[in-house]
Amino acid sequence: MSETKTNTRVSEIFDLFYKHLNNFLKEANPNHEEYTEFVKWADRLGRTGELPLFMDVFIESSVLKNMYADKPGTEPSLLGPYYVEGAPILEKPYKLPMRENEKGEKLKFSGTVKDVNGEPLANTLVDMWQDDADGYYSSFDSDAPPYNLRGRFYTDENGYFEVDTIVPIPYQIPTAGPTGEFLKMIDQHPYRPAHLHIMFKHKGYETLITQVFFEGDEWLESDVADGVRPSLMTKLYDGGDYKKASLDFVMRNEE
Ligand code: MBD
Ligand code: FE
Secondary structure (H helix, E strand, O other): OOOOOOOHHHHHHHHHHHHHHHHHHHHHOOOHHHHHHHHHHHHHHHHOOOHHHHHHHHOHHHHHHHHHOOOOOOOOOOOOOOOOOOOOEOOOOEEOOOOOOOOOOEEEEEEEEEEOOOOEOOOOEEEEEOOOOOOOOOOOOOOOOOOOOEEEEEOOOOOEEEEEEEOOOOEEOOOOOHHHHHHHHOOOOOEEOOEEEEEEEOOOEOOEEEEEEEOOOOOOOOOOOOOOOHHHEEOOEEOOOOEEEEEEEEEOEOO
């Protein structure tokens, strides 16, 4: 067994949590039955594997907003519960791995990656993942092969990239379990607007984990996970038998 040591950061955070929790409980004043119902619900949340989902829907956005307030560069957004490490490295022309008859509208997504001074960042590693035309993520709620609609590739000498994929659709978070139970009780719908997940890595720069959203989506204003940021919006254009969209990204220097 590994030895667990005193951790002053955990202590510091727990002291704060305990202080605010006690003030909160004083005000909310739950009775004992409400408390035991909550414990049973939290137990189901853990046992069904929905804890990461619940955390990323209700907590992650606030952590990010506090971390990145008033900083230059592209705003980060949620990593979410559906990231898988080690997606295939793609060869040019880049196309996210997909099934032979993958449903959905074809999308050519492009962009540039620059530093805060506007200098292009060549050879930036781009890691992308998204849902399919049924609204499912491979390796989670879908029977698609592992790494379907997940891939990694690099920006060119101008910091530019272009990748073929499909247009993501709004994502309905699972409603059958404890997270859905909770959403019903607070009268909140389970939708996230359609989004691409995208992560950028470049030596000497802060890893940028963010998302891309599309103008006109009906859930932009009420995203259940509060992941939408104005600077992460793009627009779908008609390219003939496919759609196209682009967005430019700015990475911050490592501190
Ligand atoms: C998602 O697809 C997502 O991106 C987040 C943050 C939470 C739940 C589902
Ligand atoms: Fe997502």
